[in-house]
Amino acid sequence: ExxxxxxxxxxxxxxxxxLTVTCSQNMNHEYMSWYRQDPGLxxxxxxxxxxxxxxxxxxxxxxxxxxxxxxxxxxLILESPSPNQTSLYFCASSSSTGTGYEQYFGPGxxxxxx
Amino acid sequence: xxxVEQDPGPFNVPEGATVAFNCTYSNSASQSFFWYRxxxxxxxxxxxxxxxxxxxxxxxxxxxxxxxxxxxxxxxDSKLSDSAxxxxxxxxxGAGSYQLTFGKGTKLSVIP
Numbered sequence: 001e002x003x004x005x006x007x008x009x010x011x012x013x014x015x016x017x018x019l020t021v022t023c024s025q026n027m028n029h030e031y032m033s034w035y036r037q038d039p040g041l042x043x044x045x046x047x048x049x050x051x052x053x054x055x056x057x058x059x060x061x062x063x064x065x066x067x068x069x070x071x072x073x074x075x076l077i078l079e080s081p082s083p084n085q086t087s088l089y090f091c092a093s094s095s096s097t098g099t100g101y102e103q104y105f106g107p108g109x110x111x112x113x114x
Numbered sequence: 115x116x117x118v119e120q121d122p123g124p125f126n127v128p129e130g131a132t133v134a135f136n137c138t139y140s141n142s143a144s145q146s147f148f149w150y151r152x153x154x155x156x157x158x159x160x161x162x163x164x165x166x167x168x169x170x171x172x173x174x175x176x177x178x179x180x181x182x183x184x185x186x187x188x189x190x191d192s193k194l195s196d197s198a199x200x201x202x203x204x205x206x207x208g209a210g211s212y213q214l215t216f217g218k219g220t221k222l223s224v225i226p
Contacts, residue, residue: 042216042217042218043201048213102160103160103214107156108156
């Protein structure tokens with residue numbers, strides 16, 4: 001089954017404790033991306049990757065890091081989480097179609113930083 | 115001006131009703147357009163792409179008006195299962211066409 005998986009699905013942590021949210025896709029997609037979704041603000045892009053070893057900042061990259069060492073994986077790293085990073089996080093992947101890039105989303109990771 | 119704007123709703127409609135959502139975008143160079151559906155606390159899922167000539171998928175019809183920079187989604191014969199938030203999505207042209215810009219969504223509740 002074609003899918004994007006994220007782990008963990010739920011995480012409660014404390015300020016300053018480094019964490020990693022994993023993302024993996026089995027569709028051989030070149031493009032992967034991370035978003036956060038907050039009430040009233042919609043989906044905002046954190047980082048994206050066009051292919052292995054190619055990453056770039058999205059709209060809200062502060063406080064996050066990513067890496068793309070393999071095509072299928074795109075982990076999101078919070079080196080020193082803060083309460084304002086409490087959010088719902090989605091990973092997505094896509095390949096181009098005739099009319100653009102249709103993205104497939106993972107199930108989401110709900111992060112709470114206390 | 116926000117890049118992609120949608121009426122947040124909620125739209126509360128009875129079963130069987132026809133409902134239409136509009137979305138405006140500010141970047142005239144936008145190239146690709148989509149409607150995504152998001153159920154409560156779930157991931158967004160592609161509902162349909164929006165083509166320049168307009169397109170239909172069952173009870174759903176999407177249209178694009180480039181001159182006025184808006185896209186629309188029409189849902190006919192609404193079902194209870196259509197209750198969700200509908201996200202308007204646009205992408206720029208050229209090398210940045212992978213960069214999706216999401217509207218904040220329009221919430222639809224279909225009532226028995």
